[in-house]
Amino acid sequence: xxxxxxxxxxxxxxxxxxxxxxxxxxxxxxxxxxxxxxxxxxxxxxxxxxxxxxxxxxxxxxxxxxxxxxxxxxxxxxxxxxxxxxxxxxxxxxxxxxxxxxxxxxxxxxxxxxxxxxxxxxxxxxxxxxxxxxxxxxxxxxxxxxxxxxxxxxxxxxxxxxxxxxxxxxxxxxxxxxxxxxxxxxxxxxxxxxxxxxxxxxxxxxxxxxxxxxxxxxxxxxxxxxxxxxxxxxxxxxxxxxxxxxxxxxxxxxxxxxxxxxxxxxxxxxxxxxxxxxxxxxxxxxxxxxxxxxxxxxxxxxxxxxxxxxxxxxxxxxxxxxxxxxxx
Amino acid sequence: xxxxxxxxxxxxxxxxxxxxxxxxxxxxxxxxxxxxxxxxxxxxxxxxxxxxxxxxxxxxxxxxxxxxxxxxxxxxxxxxxxxxxxxxxxxxxxxxxxxxxxxxxxxxxxxxxxxxxxxxxxxxxxxxxxxxxxxxxxxxxxxxxxxxxxxxxxxxxxxxxxxxxxxxxxxxxxxxxxxxxxxxxxxxxxxxxxxxxxxxxxxxxxxxxxxxxxxxxxxxxxxxxxxxxxxxxxxxxxxxxxxxxxxxxxxxxxxxxxxxxxxxxxxxxxxxxxxxxxxxxxxxxxxxxxxxxxxxxxxxxxxxxxxxxxxxxxxxxxxxxxxxxxx
Numbered sequence: 001x002x003x004x005x006x007x008x009x010x011x012x013x014x015x016x017x018x019x020x021x022x023x024x025x026x027x028x029x030x031x032x033x034x035x036x037x038x039x040x041x042x043x044x045x046x047x048x049x050x051x052x053x054x055x056x057x058x059x060x061x062x063x064x065x066x067x068x069x070x071x072x073x074x075x076x077x078x079x080x081x082x083x084x085x086x087x088x089x090x091x092x093x094x095x096x097x098x099x100x101x102x103x104x105x106x107x108x109x110x111x112x113x114x115x116x117x118x119x120x121x122x123x124x125x126x127x128x129x130x131x132x133x134x135x136x137x138x139x140x141x142x143x144x145x146x147x148x149x150x151x152x153x154x155x156x157x158x159x160x161x162x163x164x165x166x167x168x169x170x171x172x173x174x175x176x177x178x179x180x181x182x183x184x185x186x187x188x189x190x191x192x193x194x195x196x197x198x199x200x201x202x203x204x205x206x207x208x209x210x211x212x213x214x215x216x217x218x219x220x221x222x223x224x225x226x227x228x229x230x231x232x233x234x235x236x237x238x239x240x241x242x243x244x245x246x247x248x249x250x251x252x253x254x255x256x257x258x259x260x261x262x263x264x265x266x267x268x269x270x271x272x273x274x275x276x277x278x279x280x281x282x283x284x285x286x287x288x289x290x291x292x293x294x295x296x297x298x299x300x301x302x303x304x305x306x307x308x309x310x311x312x313x314x315x316x317x318x319x320x321x322x323x324x325x326x327x328x
Numbered sequence: 329x330x331x332x333x334x335x336x337x338x339x340x341x342x343x344x345x346x347x348x349x350x351x352x353x354x355x356x357x358x359x360x361x362x363x364x365x366x367x368x369x370x371x372x373x374x375x376x377x378x379x380x381x382x383x384x385x386x387x388x389x390x391x392x393x394x395x396x397x398x399x400x401x402x403x404x405x406x407x408x409x410x411x412x413x414x415x416x417x418x419x420x421x422x423x424x425x426x427x428x429x430x431x432x433x434x435x436x437x438x439x440x441x442x443x444x445x446x447x448x449x450x451x452x453x454x455x456x457x458x459x460x461x462x463x464x465x466x467x468x469x470x471x472x473x474x475x476x477x478x479x480x481x482x483x484x485x486x487x488x489x490x491x492x493x494x495x496x497x498x499x500x501x502x503x504x505x506x507x508x509x510x511x512x513x514x515x516x517x518x519x520x521x522x523x524x525x526x527x528x529x530x531x532x533x534x535x536x537x538x539x540x541x542x543x544x545x546x547x548x549x550x551x552x553x554x555x556x557x558x559x560x561x562x563x564x565x566x567x568x569x570x571x572x573x574x575x576x577x578x579x580x581x582x583x584x585x586x587x588x589x590x591x592x593x594x595x596x597x598x599x600x601x602x603x604x605x606x607x608x609x610x611x612x613x614x615x616x617x618x619x620x621x622x623x624x625x626x627x628x629x630x631x632x633x634x635x636x637x638x639x640x641x642x643x644x645x646x647x648x649x650x651x652x653x654x655x
Contacts, residue, residue: 026465052465058495063454063488070458070472073443074393076465097448098455105434107427108650110443142651166653 001186008178010152011041011117014159015079017188019049022077025163028055028064029081029118038083039119039178065091065116069098072112072168079163082118085134085172092137099168100143113166117159120148120172121212121264122312128300131308133265135211136274138170139242145194146242148172148212152182154239157192165194172241174213197245199252203234206322207252209275210262211238214313217294218262221318229328241271249275250283257288258325262318267295292321336544338611344386344543345607346621348378348600351402353629354411355574358401358418362578366637367418370447371432374402376573379599380505381406383546384473387554391470393459395443395452397477398433399505399572407442409435411628415636423639427646441470450476450483453502457489460500460563471499471557479510481524490531490563497562501553502528504567505540511576512584528565540570541597544606571597 005013019025026049031038033046033056046054057064061082068078082088088095099112122131139146145167149155155173162169184190200215201222210218215237222233234252238245253259259279261272272293279291297311336344355373362371374381377399385406388394396403404414409425417424418432425435433447443459446452456474463470480486481504493500504524508515516522528535534556538549546568553564571593575582582590607613 058488058491060488060492062485063457063492066451066454066485067458067461067489067492070395070443070455070460071462071465072458073455074459074462074466076462093448093451094454098446098451102434102436102444103653104650105426105430106436106444106650107425107429109426109438110436111653145652 002183003186004181005152005184006179006181007149007152007155008039008041010155010184011159011173012043012045014156014163015042016045016048018160018163019045019053024075025077025079026053026055027079027081028057028068030057030059030083032056032081039175041178042081061087061090062094066094066098068114069094069112072099072114073102073110077113077163079115079117082116084130084175085118085120086130086132088116088118088134095138095168095170096141096144100141104143111166112168115162115169115171117171118173119175119178121174122301123175125303125305125308127303131301133263133296135172135241135263135265136270139271139274143168144242145169145240146172147194147240149239150177150212150215150237152184154192154237156184157190158239160191161194164191172212177213192239195240195243195245197239197248198237199234199248200237201233201235203232203256205231205233205256206258206260206326207234207236207249207256208260208262208318208322209236209238209249211241211271212264214262214264217313217315217318220315221322224315224319225322229323231322231326231328233322244274244278246278246282249278253279253283254286257286259287259291260294260318260321260325261291262294262313264296264313266298267293268298270295289325289327292325294318294321338613341607341611342613342617342621344382345600345603346625347382347406348543348603349621349625350411350628351378351382351405352600353625354401354405354415354632357629357633358415359574359578361419361633361636367432368420369431370398371418371578372399372576373572373574374399376593376599377505377507377540377570378402379543379546379603380540380568380570383543384503384550386547387550388473389470390441391468393441393443393463393470393472395456395459395472396445396475397449397452397480398445398447399477400433400435400445403475404435404437404442404445407437407440409437409440409442411632412635415632416639419636420641421636421639422642423635428642429646429650450480450486452476453480453483453486453489456502457493457498457500460493460498461496463499469558471501471554473501473503475503475505477510478504478506478508478515478524479518481527482518487527487531490528490533493563494531494533497560499557500563501557502563502565504565505570506567507570507572509572509576509584511580514584523567525565525567533563533565535565535567537567537569540568541599541602543599543603
């Protein structure tokens with residue numbers, strides 16, 4: 001059974017269901033309780049679970065991220081919301097040095113079952129300091145799992161998996177997707193596997209790999225390529241960025257022999273760069289064309305509407321990249 | 329003697345003395361092993377500060393959680409962690425508390441409620457507040473004890489933690505071990521105010537300064553602080569004035585202070601020597617009893633050093649273990 005729900009509702013339901021199941025799960029962050037969430041993702045949680053489990057924090061990212069990690073060491077399962085991931089840079093030492101590395105540094109004794117979640121990447125017209133994709137930043141680090149949902153099914157199934165996972169998870173949402181409705185499975189047992197990509201659309205001529213909101217451009221470009229050029233495009237939704245589902249990408253490439261990656265982050269040392277490296281190591285002989293990356297432009301995000309549009313990936317940019325790798 | 333100290337028995341006194349002496353001898357042997365090349369990297373010795381951790385730990389219960397920074401060997405011994413496992417970690421061996429993968433600054437013991445051992449100055453303070461948050465959330469009677477140095481007391485996240493701990497009345501004891509030098513920078517050159525304990529007052533946290541060269545004064549202050557915290561009134565801050573005899577780490581020549589200053593602390597303020605005098609006077613401790621303790625510590629340290637040399641290096645397969653649970 002499926003039903004139409006927004007990504008926002010899917011995230012909220014995932015948290016509420018896991019909180020009902022496990023009393024050690026709690027949510028903390030700025031405006032998560034009484035304000036009902038800066039983007040209303042935690043709507044209703046305070047009413048159901050009370051102030052001890054839905055905790056409004058002061059504006060103190062490094063402090064509450066570290067506090068969450070400490071609580072995680074002691075066996076609680078914190079969900080730490082960043083109002084946006086841009087503010088997680090204030091807390092990145094706690095995420096990496098404290099949450100990600102301690103299991104290793106303790107010889108396996110001190111795990112930290114924590115989820116850091118919130119909107120990542122560009123929203124709309126909020127300028128350079130509020131428009132950045134952190135996918136490659138966090139995916140770089142051993143000891144973390146990194147996920148990025150696209151639709152409501154992803155949001156619910158991946159967030160539940162993240163909350164149940166005994167390891168620290170960085171969960172990158174997208175503000176512009178919160179209000180979008182998608183079909184999603186009903187029931188509180190729907191969990192997706194971590195580290196498995198989803199083939200959103202099967203195709204035979206070229207593979208496009210993406211995650212989060214830029215998957216929109218990949219799917220639209222696939223329609224255009226089919227209609228205008230008769231090219232059959234396979235579209236892969238990564239879902240998890242670390243560990244990366246290299247196998248699914250390689251299997252697709254063996255079929256299509258052409259690959260385009262699409263992401264909102266900067267090109268330098270990005271997720272696309274990593275995928276290219278993986279393909280070099282695991283599937284070089286299957287390539288019929290160089291892999292193309294579609295990324296955010298290599299600039300701080302401009303405010304002006306026309307420049308902002310230019311700085312972001314788009315359906316047109318994806319179509320152009322697909323044409324290049326298909327030599328059409 | 330004050331009301332709390334007067335409650336200690338001769339048995340307690342002998343134990344405090346032995347605990348402090350073990351830390352000192354452990355650190356002296358660490359320095360030797362470092363000099364022999366058996367310990368690598370950073371190694372921060374606790375010599376001179378022994379009365380702080382032994383005094384604080386003497387009023388704690390097993391359910392209390394402890395966390396500190398990287399000058400941590402003494403804290404682990406005072407928490408009851410086996411010194412063999414601590415020294416074997418310093419030598420990077422499989423018998424170490426982190427299987428040799430953490431080193432001097434990164435050791436943990438779930439069994440003893442010791443949560444590290446953290447290498448980033450000040451980062452242990454939000455973590456310690458989180459331990460207190462979890463204890464309160466679980467409705468435990470335990471408290472968390474977070475140690476930091478005078479250098480850490482200038483990190484912003486310390487004050488983020490003070491604010492939340494006080495706001496939420498977390499059962500947290502914060503301890504600034506003021507050994508007067510953050511690496512080579514004295515408190516006078518790094519702090520806008522001479523006393524660090526006042527930094528708690530701005531957050532509504534009861535805060536006191538204590539003489540950290542006197543274990544009984546430390547214990548008294550700790551007992552008062554812990555009673556306050558256990559009664560549900562929220563956090564407490566102690567600034568404990570102490571002194572490290574050795575450099576910041578093994579590579580520090582210590583040119584920022586005079587030999588006279590160091591010698592004066594060693595000769596007149598030494599926490600172990602001074603407590604020995606108190607024990608002899610208050611409890612009629614005999615030379616034979618003292619000698620018995622010294623011999624016991626000596627024997628323990630011989631075993632510890634032997635173990636730290638004999639325990640093998642971690643198997644190469646350990647390189648890729650303990651990165652994620654369940655993989």
